Amino acid sequence: xxxxxxxxxxxxxxxxxxxxxxxxxxxxxxxxxxxxxxxxxxxxxxxxxxxxxxxxxxxxxxxxxxxxxxxxxxxxxxxxxxxxxxxxxxxxxxxxxxxxxxxxxxxxxxx
Amino acid sequence: xxxxxxxxxxxxxxxxxxxxxxxxxxxxxxxxxxxxxxxxxxxxxxxxxxxxxxxxxxxxxxxxxxxxxxxxxxxxxxxxxxx
Numbered sequence: 001x002x003x004x005x006x007x008x009x010x011x012x013x014x015x016x017x018x019x020x021x022x023x024x025x026x027x028x029x030x031x032x033x034x035x036x037x038x039x040x041x042x043x044x045x046x047x048x049x050x051x052x053x054x055x056x057x058x059x060x061x062x063x064x065x066x067x068x069x070x071x072x073x074x075x076x077x078x079x080x081x082x083x084x085x086x087x088x089x090x091x092x093x094x095x096x097x098x099x100x101x102x103x104x105x106x107x108x109x110x111x
Numbered sequence: 112x113x114x115x116x117x118x119x120x121x122x123x124x125x126x127x128x129x130x131x132x133x134x135x136x137x138x139x140x141x142x143x144x145x146x147x148x149x150x151x152x153x154x155x156x157x158x159x160x161x162x163x164x165x166x167x168x169x170x171x172x173x174x175x176x177x178x179x180x181x182x183x184x185x186x187x188x189x190x191x192x193x194x
Binding site for chain 1: 120122123124125126145146153157164165166167168169179180181182183185186
């Protein structure tokens with residue numbers, strides 16, 4: 001399958017999962033397109049659509065926490081940011097993702 | 112001017128935005144694409160990132176002796192000493 005077709009397939013697969021988790025695709029179409037493309041390429045390379053903004057390790061268990069959509073594994077952190085780490089998904093009530101800040105889990109308490 | 116080092120993933124949108132942020136500000140920086148390094152260098156880099164309070168989430172930005180994780184212009188300005 002080519003990258004464009006796989007991007008469409010990933011969008012189709014992820015949409016209902018994100019919806020049940022209270023999230024939606026970022027309305028910034030250019031960002032969504034770039035991120036889905038990276039995931040399709042990572043999937044072609046590794047067999048799994050990992051988060052494009054988090055590094056894989058040698059630990060399969062740790063890597064499973066990076067499979068998109070990785071929201072359930074980082075729920076409190078992402079809920080605090082109102083987006084996932086890579087920004088492919090935002091909370092359903094978010095209309096302007098540019099106003100959201102990306103911060104590490106360690107700074108959650110200070111926000 | 113404080114030395115700026117960006118630890119990035121070549122697949123990461125926010126790493127690209129971070130690079131563009133410093134480019135637009137005409138601030139020189141060194142960029143290391145973690146995923147383009149060999150395994151031994153990746154281990155070294157991850158140890159360095161973790162020693163500075165980071166995790167495997169990118170971008171990780173070192174400004175002078177301080178570090179921050181994520182694309183956060185407000186934090187960049189603070190660490191640059193502009194706020």
